Amino acid sequence: MLRKKVTDLLENGEILLMDGGTGSELQRRGVNVLKDAKDKLEAWSATSNIDNPDVVIQVHQDYLRVGADIIISNNFWTTPTSMERIGLRDQWSEYATAAARNAVIARDNGNPLAYIAGGIAAPTLYFRIGIDKPDVEIMGEESFTRDYVEHAKILADQGADLILAEYVGYIADCVSAVKACATVGLPVFLGIRHVDRQGNMQFGESIETLCSELKDLPVDAILIMCSNPEAITATLPKLIDAFDGPVGAYPNIGYNPTGPLINKPMLTNQLPSSGPDILQIGTYTTSRLAEFAMEWKNMGAQIIGGCCATGPEHIMAIKPVIKE
Numbered sequence: 001m002l003r004k005k006v007t008d009l010l011e012n013g014e015i016l017l018m019d020g021g022t023g024s025e026l027q028r029r030g031v032n033v034l035k036d037a038k039d040k041l042e043a044w045s046a047t048s049n050i051d052n053p054d055v056v057i058q059v060h061q062d063y064l065r066v067g068a069d070i071i072i073s074n075n076f077w078t079t080p081t082s083m084e085r086i087g088l089r090d091q092w093s094e095y096a097t098a099a100a101r102n103a104v105i106a107r108d109n110g111n112p113l114a115y116i117a118g119g120i121a122a123p124t125l126y127f128r129i130g131i132d133k134p135d136v137e138i139m140g141e142e143s144f145t146r147d148y149v150e151h152a153k154i155l156a157d158q159g160a161d162l163i164l165a166e167y168v169g170y171i172a173d174c175v176s177a178v179k180a181c182a183t184v185g186l187p188v189f190l191g192i193r194h195v196d197r198q199g200n201m202q203f204g205e206s207i208e209t210l211c212s213e214l215k216d217l218p219v220d221a222i223l224i225m226c227s228n229p230e231a232i233t234a235t236l237p238k239l240i241d242a243f244d245g246p247v248g249a250y251p252n253i254g255y256n257p258t259g260p261l262i263n264k265p266m267l268t269n270q271l272p273s274s275g276p277d278i279l280q281i282g283t284y285t286t287s288r289l290a291e292f293a294m295e296w297k298n299m300g301a302q303i304i305g306g307c308c309a310t311g312p313e314h315i316m317a318i319k320p321v322i323k324e
C-alpha cells in the first residue's frame with residue numbers, strides 16, 4: 001500500500017495524532033523499567049525491548065488501536081551513553097535494533113498506514129554527572145555525532161519513517177542532533193523537553209534563538225515534549241511565531257523525574273515499582289488533556305500526542321478533538 005510521506009501530510013495541513021507515553025506505560029503494566037539502575041533512570045525502559053518485547057509491541061498496538069497516526073519506537077535511551085550506565089554499552093545496538101523492530105512489528109500488524117518515528121533521546125549528561133552543559137560540549141562533537149548517526153542508521157535500516165531527536169534541552173544539542181539525524185536521509189523531527197511556564201527552554205534559552213540557530217538546517221517539524229501542559233501552552237505561540245514549519249506537542253502529565261531519584265519510591269525496592277501509583281496525573285484527566293489538545297490545535301499545532309504518564313486512554317480522548 002502506498003503511503004504519502006509524513007512531511008507531505010503536514011504540508012497539506014493535516015493534523016496527526018501521535019501516541020502517548022511508552023516507558024511510563026510499560027511501567028504501569030508491570031515491566032521493570034529500572035533494571036540495574038542504581039540511583040538515576042540510567043537506561044530506563046531500554047532493556048524492555050529485549051526482555052519484554054511482547055509488552056512493548058502491545059503498548060504500541062494499543063496506541064494504534066485508539067487511532068495514533070505516529071508511534072515512537074522505544075529507543076528513548078537505547079543509546080550508547082545510557083546503556084553504558086547499566087554495563088551494556090557493548091550491546092546497545094542490539095537493544096536499539098530490537099526497539100525499532102518491535103515498533104515495525106506493531107505497525108505492520110496494527111495499522112500498516114501508520115508512521116514510525118525512530119525516537120532518540122539526548123544523552124542528558126547534565127543530569128547524570130551534575131554539570132550544566134550541553135551534551136555535545138561534554139562529549140565532544142565527534143562522539144556526540146557518531147552516536148546519533150549510528151543510532152539513526154539502525155532506525156532507518158529497520159524501517160522507521162522519520163527520525164525524532166527528542167528530549168533535547170540545550171540549543172547546541174538540538175543543532176548537532178538535527179545535523180546528525182539528517183545524515184540517514186529521512187525526515188527529522190525535533191522534540192524539545194521541559195520548557196517552562198514563561199515559554200523558555202529548560203536552561204533559560206529562548207525559542208527565538210533556537211529557531212534562528214536551526215534556520216537552514218534540515219528540521220521538518222519541532223515539537224514541545226515532556227513538559228507540563230501549561231508550559232506547552234505558554235511556549236507554543238512563540239514556537240509558531242519563530243519557526244516556519246509544522247509544530248506539535250506531547251505533554252508530560254505527571255511523571256517528571258528531573259532530579260536525582262535517590263529515595264524516590266519508584267527506585268526503592270521495598271515499594272511498588274509498577275502500577276498506577278507511580279504516576280501522578282493529578283488534574284490532568286483525559287477530558288482536561290483533550291481541552292489542552294484543542295487549545296494547541298487552535299494555536300496551529302499539527303502533531304499532538306502524549307509523553308510521560310499519558311496512556312492509550314488519553315490518546316483516545318484527544319483523537320476526536322483534533323480530527324474533527
Ligand SMILES: [Zn+2]
Nearest residue numbers: 226252307308
Ligand atoms: Zn516524557
